[in-house]
Amino acid sequence: MTRYVCVWVPNWPLAAAVSEGVTDATIPAAVHDSRSLIAVSPVAVRRGVRRSMRRRQALAICPDLQLIADDAARQARAFEAVMSGISEVIALPVIVRPGLVIADARGPERHCGGALPLAERTTGAIIEASGAEGYVGIADGILAAILAARTQRIIEAGASAEFLSSQPLTALLSAAIGPTRIAETRELVNLCARFGIHTIGEFLGLSRSAVATRFGASGLAAYDLADGRDVVLPHAAPHEGDVSVGRDLDPPVTTTTAAAFLARTLAEQLAERLAARHCTHLVVLARTVQGSEYERTWVVSSTDGGVALTPRDVTDRVRWQLDAWLTGRGEAPPDGELAHLQLRARGVGLGSGRGVPLWGKTRAREGGERVLTRLQSLAGLDNVYVVLPQGGRDPRGRALVRPAIASTTVARTEAGPWCGALPGPAPTTVLDRRIAVTLRDANGCDIPARAGELGWMESPRHYRLAAPLAGVPREGEVLEWAGPWPMHERWWRGHGVRVYLQLVLAQAPPLLIVGIADTWRVEGSYD
Amino acid sequence: MLGSRTIMWSLVSAAMGQDGWCVVVGLSDVGWYAAQQAGVSLERVLYLPEGATPPILAAAIDGADVAVLGPGHRLTPAEVRAMSARLRNRGSLLVTSAPWPGAIQLDARITHATGCSNGAGYVSEWILEARRGPTRVRLAAGETVRTYEPLAVVS
Numbered sequence: 187m188t189r190y191v192c193v194w195v196p197n198w199p200l201a202a203a204v205s206e207g208v209t210d211a212t213i214p215a216a217v218h219d220s221r222s223l224i225a226v227s228p229v230a231v232r233r234g235v236r237r238s239m240r241r242r243q244a245l246a247i248c249p250d251l252q253l254i255a256d257d258a259a260r261q262a263r264a265f266e267a268v269m270s271g272i273s274e275v276i277a278l279p280v281i282v283r284p285g286l287v288i289a290d291a292r293g294p295e296r297h298c299g300g301a302l303p304l305a306e307r308t309t310g311a312i313i314e315a316s317g318a319e320g321y322v323g324i325a326d327g328i329l330a331a332i333l334a335a336r337t338q339r340i341i342e343a344g345a346s347a348e349f350l351s352s353q354p355l356t357a358l359l360s361a362a363i364g365p366t367r368i369a370e371t372r373e374l375v376n377l378c379a380r381f382g383i384h385t386i387g388e389f390l391g392l393s394r395s396a397v398a399t400r401f402g403a404s405g406l407a408a409y410d411l412a413d414g415r416d417v418v419l420p421h422a423a424p425h426e427g428d429v430s431v432g433r434d435l436d437p438p439v440t441t442t443t444a445a446a447f448l449a450r451t452l453a454e455q456l457a458e459r460l461a462a463r464h465c466t467h468l469v470v471l472a473r474t475v476q477g478s479e480y481e482r483t484w485v486v487s488s489t490d491g492g493v494a495l496t497p498r499d500v501t502d503r504v505r506w507q508l509d510a511w512l513t514g515r516g517e518a519p520p521d522g523e524l525a526h527l528q529l530r531a532r533g534v535g536l537g538s539g540r541g542v543p544l545w546g547k548t549r550a551r552e553g554g555e556r557v558l559t560r561l562q563s564l565a566g567l568d569n570v571y572v573v574l575p576q577g578g579r580d581p582r583g584r585a586l587v588r589p590a591i592a593s594t595t596v597a598r599t600e601a602g603p604w605c606g607a608l609p610g611p612a613p614t615t616v617l618d619r620r621i622a623v624t625l626r627d628a629n630g631c632d633i634p635a636r637a638g639e640l641g642w643m644e645s646p647r648h649y650r651l652a653a654p655l656a657g658v659p660r661e662g663e664v665l666e667w668a669g670p671w672p673m674h675e676r677w678w679r680g681h682g683v684r685v686y687l688q689l690v691l692a693q694a695p696p697l698l699i700v701g702i703a704d705t706w707r708v709e710g711s712y713d
Numbered sequence: 714m715l716g717s718r719t720i721m722w723s724l725v726s727a728a729m730g731q732d733g734w735c736v737v738v739g740l741s742d743v744g745w746y747a748a749q750q751a752g753v754s755l756e757r758v759l760y761l762p763e764g765a766t767p768p769i770l771a772a773a774i775d776g777a778d779v780a781v782l783g784p785g786h787r788l789t790p791a792e793v794r795a796m797s798a799r800l801r802n803r804g805s806l807l808v809t810s811a812p813w814p815g816a817i818q819l820d821a822r823i824t825h826a827t828g829c830s831n832g833a834g835y836v837s838e839w840i841l842e843a844r845r846g847p848t849r850v851r852l853a854a855g856e857t858v859r860t861y862e863p864l865a866v867v868s
Contacts, residue, residue: 554734557776558759561736564769571760573745585745585755610828610835611855612746614718619742645831657716668829668836688829688836696826696836710744712839712854713717713823 187414189343191291192331193272193308194321195265198285199225201318202264203254215252216244224256261285262506263513264316269482271315275308280467280483282363288331288485291324301340325349327414329361336360347414351387355379358386358408363485370404386412395567402559430530431455438475438523442509448527449504456500456529467532468500470507475525482507483532504529558590575600579607579673580686581698581710582616608671608686613698613710622652623699623706625664635701638670638685649689655708658694666690670701714808716821717841718744719751719854721808725779726752728806733757733778739765740783740810750856767792774805782809790814820844824851 195201199217200209209215214230216223222238233248244251261284272279272287275298279289291304298304305322312320323334325341330350334341341349355375362371383389389397389412397405431452439445468484484503511524561570567589574586576597586597625633625646637643650661669687685701686709695713699706714721725748729735735753737743738761749755759777761769765786773780774796786809788796797815800807807813821843828837838855851861 554757554759554776557734557736557772560772560776561759561761561769564766564772565761565764569761569764571762573755573758573760575745575749575755581744581746585749587745587760590759608835610837612744612750614722614744614747615742616744616746617742642832666826666829667832668834669832690826690829690836693823695823696829696839710742712826712836713719713821713841 187326187346189291189295189324189326190328190331191276191289191294191304191308191322191324192328192335193268193279193287193312194323194332194335195268195285195312195318196321197225197227198265199256199261200227200254202261202284205264205267205316205318206260208254208260209252213252214248214250215254217254217256219256258284258502259506259509262503263510266507266510267316268312268318268320271312272308272320274311274315275304278483280485282485286332286360288328291331295324305338305340329357329411330414332360333357350412350414351385351390353386355384355386355389358411361411367404367407370401371408374401374405374408399559399563399567403555428530428532429456429459430528431459432471432526432528434526435524438525439508439527440512440523442505442512445508445512445524446505449508450501452527452529453498453501453504456531460531468503469528469530469532470504471528471530472508472511472524473526475523480511500529562590577602577604579604579675580684580700581608581612584612606671606673611712613712615695615713616710617655617708619653621655621708623697623708624650624652625699625706626650633706635685635704635706636683638687638701639672639683641670641672643670646687646689649691651708655711657713658691658697658711662691662694664689665692714819714821715810717823717843717854718747719858720819720821720841720843720852721781721810722748722751722753723858724806724808725781728779729753729757730778734759734776735779735781736773736777737761737781738769738773738783739763739785740781751858767796770796771799774799774803774807777805779806779808782807782811784810786811818845821852 200215203209203215203217204211209227211227212229214233214235215227216230216235217225218241222240223235223244224237226235226237230248230251233251235244235248235251241253245253265281265284269279269281269287276289276294279287281287291301294304295301298307301324305324308322309320312318321335321338323331323336323339323341325331325334326343326346330341330346333350333353355378358371358375359368362368378384378389383392389409394406394409397409401408433448433452435448439448469481470484471479471481473479484507508524508527558570570590571587572590574588574597576584576586577600578584578598626648627633627644628647633644633646646664646667648661649664651658654660667687667689669685671686673684673686675681682703687699687701687706689697689699691697695711697711698709700709714724725735734757736759741762743760745755748758765782767788770780770782770788793813796807809816821841824840824842826836826839828834838853840861841852841854843850843852853859853861
C-alpha cells in the first residue's frame, strides 16, 4: 500500500481570518457559516464556546465574542502561504480542501532521510512560510494518513489497519469530499451508531456486500476507505487521458476581477471538453510574462466518481488560486503579470464510468443506480451483471459481463486496431453452452478441426449437430461457407489456435463455428 | 418478438434513446457485441441471467425504460395482467420472446444470407421476413437493419 503524508492545519477557517487581519488571536472569535460555528479560537474555547454551537447560544455564553462570516475564497487565498511552505519539502502536494493537504510520502521520506525528519522539516517550513501550525501525519493509505495527522503521529508501515480499526466511525467524515458525499457519509455514520457500530473495526466486521445493499455506492466508497484502499487519490503519475484547456493572455492579467472572469470561461470550456466524463483532480497552471511557471493541484472528486461538483465549484477553485497568486501570498509570489493560464483535468474517466459524471445529466445515472440497488437486493448481490464493451478479436471477447458488485476486473481498451478481428456484423446469439458439430466434405470424409489452421481447407458440404439447437435442424446441407479465420492469441500462455468458420444453411440462421482442440463447435448464430 | 435478435436490439436501442436504461432478465446466449452494433449503449444495460420473478420484473419496469424478458418465465396469467397494467402506468417498454396476451406480436424468419461464396467473403447481410398479423415485410439485417430491395434480374 502507498504511504501518504498528510498535513492538517487545525482550525483553518479561523487561522485564515487571523492571517488576513480580520481578527486578532488574543480576542475571543469564531467563524460561522450562518447556521452554526465552524471554528472557534482558543480564547473563546476557554470561555466555554464550542464548535457547532448556534450563534445566539455562543453570544449568550460569551457576549464579547467576535463573529466572522465564513469565506471560502479567504480560506483558499490564505492557504497559498502554507502551500508554498509545504512545496519546499514535498513534491506535488494535492489540496483536498484548504487546511488539508495530501501527498505521496515515499519520495520525500527518502529525500529527508526518514519519516520523522520529513515531519519536522514540513512543520518547520510551514511555520516559516505562513506562521501557521501544521500537523503532519504519515501512514499507509489516505484515511490513515488523515487521522494520523490529527494526532501528529507516524504510523509504521503495516500497522495502519490496526490503527484504523480502533478509530471512531465518524473519522470517515474527514476524508469525504463535497457536500453530497459528506451528507451521505453522515447518514451512514448515524445509522451505524444506532445499530451499535461505533468504530471502523466494527464497521469492517460487516460484509462488503451487506454494506453495498444497504448504502449503495457511497457505502461501498466508505467501506473501501475504511479498508485502507485509496479511493480518494489516483496515482500521481501523469495520465495520457488528461483533458486540458489553456489560453494566452494578452494583455496580461493583473487584477483579481479580470482573473475571475477568465476562471469562469475556462471552467466552462473544460466542462465542454470533458463532456459527460468526470475527473478527480484539477491542476491550475499559470505562466508569468517572465516565463516562470506555477502549478497547484486540487482534488475535486473521489475516484469512484460518486461526488458531483458543479462547474461553479471548479470556477471557485480556479478563482481562489488566481486570487492567491495575484495578491502575492506565499513565499515566492509570481514575478509579474500572468501571461498564460491552463486548467488540466486529471484522472478523467476513472471509476469505470459507472459513477455520477462531474458535469452533465445526473438524473439518468441516479435512476440507473437506484434500479441496480433494487435489483441487487431482490435477486442477490452476485446475480446482477453489468456489460462493459471492450476490445477483442472474437465476438465473445468484445463484451465483458461481470457482476455489478465486482470492481477488480478491468475491461480491455476498445481503442486500437485489433488486427485479425472477425470481419462483418457480429453474431446476435453467442451460445453459453457447448454444442459440438461434425463437418463433412463433398466426399463424405470428416473435416478435422485443425484443418483450417493455415487459412485454407476443404469445402464443408454437410453438418451434424451433437445436441439440438433451437431453429436449426440437427443435420443438413451447407449452402455456402466463409473462412477459415485462424486466430492465434496469447500463445505465450499456452492458448491454442482457434479457427472460425461461417456456414450458411437452408431455412436456418447462418452459424458461426469455431474449431478448438480437435472439435468444431457452434459459437453463435446470426438472426 | 420472435425469431430475430437484430430486430429486437434495434427496438431496444430506439426505446432507450440517449439516456434510458435497459434491464435484461432471463435471456441466455446473448451476443452483446451485436447489441452494441445495433446501437444499444452497453453501459446502461443491467443483466440478470436468471430469476424472472414478478418482483424483479416489477422493479425492472419501474426503474428502467426498457425491460427485455427471455423465453423461460413462469408468470401466471394474473401476474402477466398486473405487469401489463404496470407497463401502461409507467410508460416503459417490455420486449419478450415469451407469449404475452395483448402485446404486439412480431415474428421473423430468416430466408437467406448473403456475402459468402465458397470460402471467400463473410456473412454481410441476412434477409428476414418479418410478420405482424397479415402484414409482411422483408428486411435486410447486418450492420444496420433496412428494408430489402432485391435487384431486378436482367437476363
